[in-house]
Amino acid sequence: MILAADIGNTTVALAALEGRKVVFTRRLPGAPALDGGAWGAVFEKQLAGTGLPAPEGAVLSSVVPALTGPVGEGLERLTGRPTLVVEKDTPTGLSLEQYDVSNLGMDRVVDCVAALTLYGGPAAVFDLGTATTLSVADKDGRFLGGMILAGVSLGLEALAARAAQLPPVTLAPPEGVLGTDTISCMRHGALYGAVGAIESVSRRLEEELGPITVVLTGGHSSLVAPLLQIPVRWEPDLTFLGLGAILERNRI
Ligand SMILES: Nc1ncnc2c1ncn2[C@@H]1O[C@H](COP(=O)(O)OP(=O)(O)O)[C@@H](O)[C@H]1O
Ligand SMILES: CC(C)(COP(=O)(O)O)[C@@H](O)C(=O)NCCC(=O)O
């Protein structure tokens, strides 16, 4: 069994994998104040009672630099081995030559690695987290780039903060297309806005690259995927599968 962690701007997502199968997942709030020992205790508590064997190794990707060290150390407490942190120069099988990698989010690389492993290229991954990211890889395993949009709930938060008559709104499945009060209008706008972006950008990508596998993942993907009118693969565990593949490739 190995542990995989994906540190995003909202959650620290933890998973256990046996071979290529994700057998356990948890999403934890990112807590900047915890040190490595405290993260280790958090992970131990989450895994207690699951019946899983002791982990043989751990791999992590992070887009929150302040959490990378403590979470990596926390995982080390459980494995007794160094945690593989996915960095720009980590061999992943994905070529990054076409992108200015100086500030590239490694979650996007991991998503592409997973999509290529599962479906081959070209593949377009929409990761609907704090931000909505599009990350595209071609059939030769090259990262082509993508897009970064405000995330589905970030848009709602911004509306509530900036417009006097707009309240805080939580996400829920829409009923019909049109909202019939303020809250449902905001909700539908957030969800169908993402739907429209995904459908239209995917169509344009197909014009440029030919038939492409579109993959959806991230915390908000469970609400958006059922609304799409184009074929997509919904892979809620995509990032974990990519992390597992990268650890397998780099195991000493
Ligand atoms: N299973 C789920 N169903 C619905 N919403 C979810 C689920 N998991 C996470 N979310 C929501 O998705 C958002 C964050 O998604 P996530 O992909 O974890 O973001 P990040 O990677 O940026 O930390 C959170 O606001 C959370 O409420
Ligand atoms: C775009 C992101 C903020 C998405 O992160 P998330 O929504 O998963 O928290 C992250 O991938 C990031 O910080 N990227 C750096 C910019 C880039 O990828 O070019």
Ligand SMILES: [K+]
């Ligand atoms: K993420």
